Amino acid sequence: MISLALRGLAKSFAGTTALAGIDLTIAPGELVTLLGPSGCGKSTLLRLIAGLDIPDQGAILIDGRDISDLDVPERNVGLVFQRYALFPHMTVRRNIGFGLRVRGTPAAETERRVSDMLDIVQLGDLGERFAHQLSGGQMQRVALARTLVTRPRLLMLDEPFAALDADLRRQMRSFVRDLQQKMGLSTIFVTHDQAEAMEISDRIAVMQSGRILQCDTPEMIYHQPVSAEVARMTGEANLVTGRVVSLGDAVGLDLGFDPVPLPRRGLAAGTQVLTLIRPEAIAIAPADPGDGHGVIQSSAFMGQSVRYSIAVGPNVFLVDDVSTRRLAPGQWVSLRVSPDHVCVFPPQASQP
């Protein structure tokens, strides 16, 4: 198990900034996900760590030692590409054994380790197939096995499940997570799928335009994002501006329904603040016309819940209601939010 530290990594291509000062630490055995839209620099970051591209600035340290001067093969980090890149002229066995072969591992040991790895990724009987005879999920397992068999110091996965259908993605996700925890591999996982990131990660680094906006546990990223961008990138978000009101000796937040008590954070009554409330944090109850806080505008059945958009004064709230009822558009409802579920951004960052 190793630790990885990135210090001020910067990279630009032909004048376009791909990465602007990345600082990130990965603890031994930890899985950190880079989450962000395409073009945010996630893949570039992996390529810098692997040595495929050279950073303009900054240092990459593995267990405290700078590896910037090492050539790609000497770094011994595993990188599984988005497009598998299985060698089409080699069988599955030879693909998996490739990394051992080029290191001059004795043939008998290579055979043994390849067989073990085939069992681990549950492809025991497909060893003699070629890449074009495999399904997407099988190819992904081979790509993973080919990297793991070399016992890399660090595992990096670049959108590994992007080409798989939803069911297979879920399977592979938990498969990879189990394997990673069993082997205690320090791992960087890249995805633009926030649900995937939440499920698999110890910590998530949310990236945009070559910067890390926030790096924290999935829970903190989801419930306490540092900015509106992070909130939007990590799931459905109601980002609404509310007014701080005085509630006796405390303060509360007026969002168009009963004021939500806030822990005192130096917010003066009358301040306008930007607030995040996740759709499932809002409870609704049908009310008589004119009596509730808002009116349902539309609804959509999502399976596990019904998603309403509800107009409350000037704002429209998305609400996920977990119940078997389905309220009709035009229905008046009252809204309620528990204070734990309200995230208030500091006033200076209140511009959405």
Next chain:
Amino acid sequence: MARSKSLPTAARFYLVLMGLFLVGPFVPLVIQSFAFQWDWPNLLPSEWWFTARDRARLPLGWDYVLSPYSRLGEAVVNTVVIGGATTLICLAICLSAARVLAREQFAGKRAVEFYLSLPLIVPEAAVGLALSVIFVRVGLAGSYAGIIIAHLIPTIPYMVRLLTAVYQGLDPGFEEQARVLGANRLQALRLVTMPMLLPGILAGCLFTFLVSTNLFLLTFLLGQGKIITVPTLLFAKIAGGSLDASAAGIALVATLPGIALLLVSERLLDGRIGMVAR
């Protein structure tokens, strides 16, 4: 390609037409090579080579072609040696050039590409005459080296273009993946890039070899009569404008290396292409 269902009539008609077009010209050549006298408007020779054999004082037709007088054996060896050497050198030059042209962007790339196709525009005779003047001075005229250098001029443009296209079709991700897995540059080239480029490389080599073995003017001008190849031998035979049985025989022999090579490479490529193409 599975072609279990039968083709429509029109397609079959064109297939037959195509076959006739390709094979047709060979028929009179084969007949001519066995003829002693074949005058217009006879459909077949009035006298065959083997009936006239005993009367002639010199070897006729195939007897001549296969006798040492024809120098065909020497010409075939020269042709194959020059063709092989040209192909290998051409490949060595073009492989690295193609890699750069396909993967890198640099100032003057268009100019380099244009420069590389220039030999296709400049007439062979102009190149040959200019080269022979230079080569006589530097002592390369009439040597194998001189002819091989001359043969590189019309073959490099084709090879470079073909290999550039092949390199462009190869995802650089494969090589990067190999390097991340621990391969050094040489191992990545030998174990991953080369095998994946092999069909394209074979096609390029085949083409280069065929062009080289068919070049007459450059070989003639730079061989200075000291080095004969199958094309120069053939041209010497037919320079008078008439096609006799021995010339027809040499012409037929000249087509053999091409056909043999084509069959071999088809065999070689067959197994490979299926693997590489997904």
